[in-house]
Amino acid sequence: MLVLITYDISTKNKAGEKRLRNVAKVCENHGIRVQNSVFECVVNAAQFTQLKLTLNEIINKEKDSIRYYQLGNNYKSKVEHVGAKESIDVEDTLIF
Amino acid sequence: MLVLITYDISTKNKAGEKRLRNVAKVCENHGIRVQNSVFECVVNAAQFTQLKLTLNEIINKEKDSIRYYQLGNNYKSKVEHVGAKESIDVEDTLIF
Numbered sequence: 001m002l003v004l005i006t007y008d009i010s011t012k013n014k015a016g017e018k019r020l021r022n023v024a025k026v027c028e029n030h031g032i033r034v035q036n037s038v039f040e041c042v043v044n045a046a047q048f049t050q051l052k053l054t055l056n057e058i059i060n061k062e063k064d065s066i067r068y069y070q071l072g073n074n075y076k077s078k079v080e081h082v083g084a085k086e087s088i089d090v091e092d093t094l095i096f
Numbered sequence: 097m098l099v100l101i102t103y104d105i106s107t108k109n110k111a112g113e114k115r116l117r118n119v120a121k122v123c124e125n126h127g128i129r130v131q132n133s134v135f136e137c138v139v140n141a142a143q144f145t146q147l148k149l150t151l152n153e154i155i156n157k158e159k160d161s162i163r164y165y166q167l168g169n170n171y172k173s174k175v176e177h178v179g180a181k182e183s184i185d186v187e188d189t190l191i192f
Contacts, residue, residue, distance in 0.1 A: 004100070004165060006102060006130075006131055006134045007131070008131040008132050008180075010180075034102075034163060035102055035103070035104040035133070035161060035163065036104050036133070037131070037132070037133065037134075038102045038133075038134070038163070052176075052178075055178075056178050056179075059178070059179050060179075061178065061179040061180065062179075062180060063179075063180055064179050064180060065131060065177065065178065065179035065180045065181055066177075066178045066179055067130060067131065067134070067175065067176065067177050067178075068175070068176040068178075069100060069165065069167065069174060069175055070173075070174040070175075071165065071167070071174070072174075077166075078165060078166040078167070078168075079163065079164070079165055079166075080148075080163065080164040081161065081162075081163050082148075082151075082152050082155070082157065082161065082162045082163075082164075083152075083155050083156075083157040083158075083159075083160050083161035083162055084104075084106075084157065084158060084159055084160060084161045085161055
C-alpha cells in the first residue's frame with residue numbers, strides 16, 4: 001500500500017536539525033521524497049508498523065509532528081501533481 | 097471527500113513569498129492547516145475542481161509544486177497524527 005508521510009520538525013536548535021536529518025534519512029530509506037517534508041512509501045502492514053515505530057522514536061513529540069496517510073493499493077488515480085519536479089512512480093524505483 | 101493538499105513554493109524572492117501567502121490563503125479558505133505546507137480539505141467534486149483551478153493558477157509551475165491526494169469519504173481510519181498539535185476533525189470545524 002502507499003503511505004504518505006508528512007512532517008513538521010522544529011529546527012530552532014541543533015537537536016531539531018538533527019531530528020530533521022534523521023527523519024528524512026529514515027524516510028529516504030523507505031520511500032521517495034515528493035516534496036520537502038513529504039514522502040511516499042510503498043510498504044506492507046508490517047513494514048508500516050516498523051516505520052512508524054522508528055520515526056515516532058526520533059521526533060520530539062512536544063515540538064514536532066508526523067502524519068501518516070494510508071492511500072491503499074489503488075492509489076495512482078488518487079494522486080495528482082502540478083508544477084515543478086515530475087511525479088515519480090514509487091513502485092518502479094524502490095527496492096525493498 | 098477528504099483531499100490532502102501539500103505544496104512546495106520557492107520563496108527565494110518576494111514573488112515567491114507572495115505566491116506562498118496566496119496559496120496558503122486559498123487553502124485556509126477551504127480546509128484546515130495540519131502542518132506548515134499541508135492542508136486537509138473536505139470538498140465535493142465540483143469544489144475540488146474549482147480549488148485546483150485556483151491553486152494551479154497561483155503557482156509558478158517551473159518553481160513550485162502542489163500535490164493533491166484524494167482520501168475519499170471514509171478517511172478517518174486512514175490518517176494518523178503523532179506529536180505536536182492535536183489532530184483536528186475537519187468536518188466538525190469547517191463551514192462551506
